[in-house]
Amino acid sequence: MTDAAEPTTTDDRSLYERLGGLPVVTFLAKTLVQRAMLNPTIGHIWNHKTQAEVQEEINGFVEFLGDHWGGPHTYTGPDMATSHRGMGITEEYWTALFDDIVTPAYAEFGLPERGAKEIDEFLRSFKDVVVGSPSFKDVLLANPEMDVLAGWESVGVHWPAPRSAAG
Numbered sequence: 158m159t160d161a162a163e164p165t166t167t168d169d170r171s172l173y174e175r176l177g178g179l180p181v182v183t184f185l186a187k188t189l190v191q192r193a194m195l196n197p198t199i200g201h202i203w204n205h206k207t208q209a210e211v212q213e214e215i216n217g218f219v220e221f222l223g224d225h226w227g228g229p230h231t232y233t234g235p236d237m238a239t240s241h242r243g244m245g246i247t248e249e250y251w252t253a254l255f256d257d258i259v260t261p262a263y264a265e266f267g268l269p270e271r272g273a274k275e276i277d278e279f280l281r282s283f284k285d286v287v288v289g290s291p292s293f294k295d296v297l298l299a300n301p302e303m304d305v306l307a308g309w310e311s312v313g314v315h316w317p318a319p320r321s322a323a324g
Contacts, residue, residue: 171227172275176268179219182228185266186218198253200242225279227264238286243309253255253282258264290316 168175176182190211194203203211219244223230234240259280263273297303300312309316 172272173223173226173228175272176226178228179223182222182226183219185213185262186222189262190215190218190264192256192258196253196257198257199250202250236286237283239288242290242294243296244290245295246288246290248288251288255281268289286317 173182175184186275194200194211205215217232217234220230220232221234222228224232234315259277262268263277268276293309295306296309296312296314303309303312
């Protein structure tokens with residue numbers, strides 16, 4: 158009788174633990190970044206990155222995921238808006254990231270449905286602070302008087318746009 162009352166499919170471990178910990182999170186992070194770099198739609202974003210910058214990006218991504226997914230990590234890097242501000246990420250880039258890279262990886266890597274859904278919801282939750290920022294160079298081209306050290310706020314450009322008190 159007690160056997161029937163025991164849940165057999167409940168796994169309340171963190172996503173980090175259910176995925177397999179550091180080796181799997183590292184594999185996911187490095188594979189997604191590598192595939193993004195090779196993607197014809199978004200790969201140009203990494204054209205001028207050095208080896209050290211790419212490795213630092215992947216290591217930061219691992220820390221970010223580990224921290225947010227319940228691992229023993231403490232992410233100390235910039236928030237998602239700051240990390241992507243000035244990159245000029247478009248809706249087309251976002252769509253390519255998910256359609257060409259992220260979504261196919263779920264099945265390819267054999268991720269359980271629950272884990273894939275959690276990862277997908279987590280990553281997609283950042284769309285509003287990743288997509289839509291003008292590139293830093295475009296802001297400078299439109300405002301050649303801009304002090305690049307003071308940033309684009311010095312010429313009245315803010316991204317993401319501050320939320321109004323009414324909205």
